[in-house]
Amino acid sequence: MLEYFALFLVFFVALVLFYGIIVIHDIPYEIAVKRNHPQQDALHVAGWISLFTLHVIWPFLWIWATLYKEGVGWGFNTEQNDLSKDVDSLKAELAEIKQQLQSKEN
Numbered sequence: 001m002l003e004y005f006a007l008f009l010v011f012f013v014a015l016v017l018f019y020g021i022i023v024i025h026d027i028p029y030e031i032a033v034k035r036n037h038p039q040q041d042a043l044h045v046a047g048w049i050s051l052f053t054l055h056v057i058w059p060f061l062w063i064w065a066t067l068y069k070e071g072v073g074w075g076f077n078t079e080q081n082d083l084s085k086d087v088d089s090l091k092a093e094l095a096e097i098k099q100q101l102q103s104k105e106n
Contacts, residue, residue: 035066036070
């Protein structure tokens with residue numbers, strides 16, 4: 001009886017480890033889906049490839065998946081976007097001042 005229980009336990013542990021590794025490799029892809037990442041498919045394929053590299057690239061996939069946020073994007077061009085808004089408002093203000101000067105000259 002004890003032999004059957006030990007055999008069941010060995011198979012159960014092996015099955016849990018097998019499926020656990022598969023679930024863990026998919027975490028970066030699930031993060032990408034949640035954040036609506038534009039490269040979800042690449043992250044999914046790279047996750048499967050990480051199974052064959054014994055998860056060596058897996059931390060980099062986690063970083064890659066978490067860098068992107070849907071509302072912000074990659075987060076690198078936030079200052080550039082603010083500057084372009086400032087330039088547009090300054091152009092509009094300059095055009096208004098030019099119009100006022102032309103109306104005063106006439």
